Amino acid sequence: MSKLGSAPLSRRSARRWRHRYVKWPMVVFCALAIAWMVIPMYARGEYLFAMLTLILAGAWLAIFANAGAYAWRYVYPGLAGVGLFVLFPLACTIGIAFTNYGSVHQLTFDRAQSVLLERQLQSGKSYGFSLYGQDDAWRLALTDDVNGGLWVSPVFTADDGRERTLVMQASDAPPAGARGTLRAVTRHRQALGRLTLQLPDGARLRISSLRQFSSLRPLYVLGERDSLTDSHSGKEYRPNPATGFYQAVNAEGRFVDGQLSPGYTVPVGWKNFMRVVQDQGIQKPFLAIFVWTIVFSLLTVVLTVAIGMVLACVVQWEALRGRALYRLLLILPYAVPSFISILIFKGLFNQSFGEINLMLNALFGIRPSWFQAPLLARLMLVVVNAWLGYPYMMILCMGLLKSIPDDLYEASAMDGAGPLQNFFGITLPLLIKPLTPLIIASFAFNFNNFVLIQLLTNGGPDRIGTTTPAGYTDLLVSYTYRIAFEGGGGQDFGLAAAIATIIFLLVGGLAILNLKATRLTFD
Incomplete structure (x- = not known):
């Protein structure tokens, strides 16, 4: 125990x-x-x-x-x-x-204020300088070209990353060692920018160019209520929460023209969403691009499913000889990376040297402008995307065809039905139900098919008279990208994020439909 x-x-x-x-x-x-x-x-x-x-x-x-x-x-x-x-x-x-975040409003208020306070104004005479030494041990020599004079600094390390003050001593000769070239000065520019040189008379100097140190003072002086005063002109600037900039004020304290960059990020509420609705330069292209995005996704899904289903039935036909070879050739586009195929098609559709236009010119004497005409550019996108997407649907249909009992086709043959009657009466109804969730997923994927648009047309041809960059072949996702990174008036991440949020809601709705369709299919 x-x-x-x-x-x-x-x-x-x-x-x-x-x-x-x-x-x-x-x-x-x-x-x-x-x-x-x-x-x-x-x-x-x-x-x-x-x-x-x-x-x-x-x-x-x-x-x-x-x-x-x-x-x-x-x-x-x-x-x-x-x-x-x-x-x-x-x-x-x-x-x-819900903010004004963009290329000119990337900083917080405190960071933008500190950047402005770091700006300096040259307020005294300038001195030429030279570097003497090697490796990381250097000495500075200041020269006064007008009145004469030479001052030498103690030895310092150029890349220690610390702010420091060097007390300069008068000298009759430059320091020993090799004089640094302009390349050496450029290489250590950041380290030299952290130095403050103090002359015997008390003057303090900072680097002002690659060959000069000057007496500098802050350009802006911080005052009450976070105001900034220009030490040169005396103009006063105050933070404007409506625009996200330090903006000039008049004697009455009202904002007037004149603002300081960089700006800072401020909340703007529903302004970015309202711009999509109210700004005609955004509303019109947004609605047109939204409709085109839906049409493009629907056409792509219909064509890829139709082509894939028909080809799957053909390669599964027992009377067809060489079925394995045909199956391999038809699946090859799926094995090639899509970006390679898109770039190849971009060359094929070239107006002057593309093989497609050369063939059309030889047969009919025409050279379509695939990338300049909006209708042709859209047609080209649909054709290329159908080529890229049909192998996936064909593979799915080939697997689903195996699950259809042969007895159904035998009974249909006894009733005298032909191939078309078998396809529309047996094959299509039995395939479309399990394919429905995948069709919805394919629609959602093509709704955000950024790679195809970016590599083939880059959204072009461009629309005229829009506030933001927009093209006839842009989808919502590529339109958002162009607003965020290619805006002529600066990158507008706030507006791009608002449109991305709208896209998320749309695609989220498609995901809910997908889940419901899946539940209905397998219940």
Whole structure:
């Protein structure tokens, strides 16, 4: 009895020992590691990343430290991936949609203010300088070309990354060592920018060009209520929360023309969404592109399903000789990377040297402008996308055809039905039901088919009279990309995020339809 009772007791003791001396020290170590990651993020102002890291890492630590949450250990990696790669970018995109974030409004208010306060104005005479030394040990020599004079700095290291003040001493001769070339000055430009030179008379100098140090003073002086005063002109600037800029004010304190860059990010509410509705330069192309996106997706799905289904029936026809070879040749477009196929088609449709136009010119004497005419450009997109998409549908239909009982075709043959009657009466009804979820998924994919548009037409030909860059072959996703990165008046990430949010709602609706169709199919 003592031997039988001692075994469970020893196992409990070992478990208790691991719990006390192994598990909890590891928990404490992981908690310290999480704090080591989060605190620097928070100190640099990356609050969202710090919060996300704290939540995900803290939840992971709580789950793996709690024995009662054992089942969650298998679910949590997937949930964390969804949160990190889906929900977090989505939340950031929606958040940006309610701001004026763009190429001139990328900074926070504090950062934009600090950038403006760092600007300096030359307020005194300039001195030429030369570098002497080698490797990382250098000495500076200042010269006054007007009144004469030479001052030499102590030895300093050029790449230590610290702000420092060097006290200059008068000298009769330049320092020993080789004089640095302009290339050396350019290479150490950032390090020289962190130096402040103090002359014997108390003057303080900063680098103003690749060959001169000058006496500088701040261009803007911080005043009450975060106002900035131009030390040269005396003009006062105040932050304008409506525009996200420091803007000039008059004697009455009202905003007038004149603003300082860079701007800063401010909330704008529903302004970006209202621009899509109210701005005619955005509304018209948006509605036209939205309709074209739906038409393009529908045409692509219909053509790929029709071509794929017909070809699947043909290559499954037992009387056809060489079926394996035909099947291989028809599947080859699916094996070639799509971007290679798109670039090949771009060359084939070239108006002057493309093989398609050369053939049309030889047969009919015409050379269509595939990339300049809106209708032809859209037709080209549909043709190329159908070529890229039919092999996938053909493979699906080939597998589904195997599940149709042969008895149905035998009974149909006894009734005198022909191939077309068999296709429309048996094959199509039995294939379209299991294909419905995949058709909806294919529609959603082509709704956001950015690669095809970007590589083949880049959205062109362009529309005239629009506020934002837009083309006749743009889909909503490529239109959003062009607003975000190709805007003539600056990149408008806020408007692009608003349109991306609208696209998300549309595609989300398609996903719900897909789920319902799947449920109806397999219930």
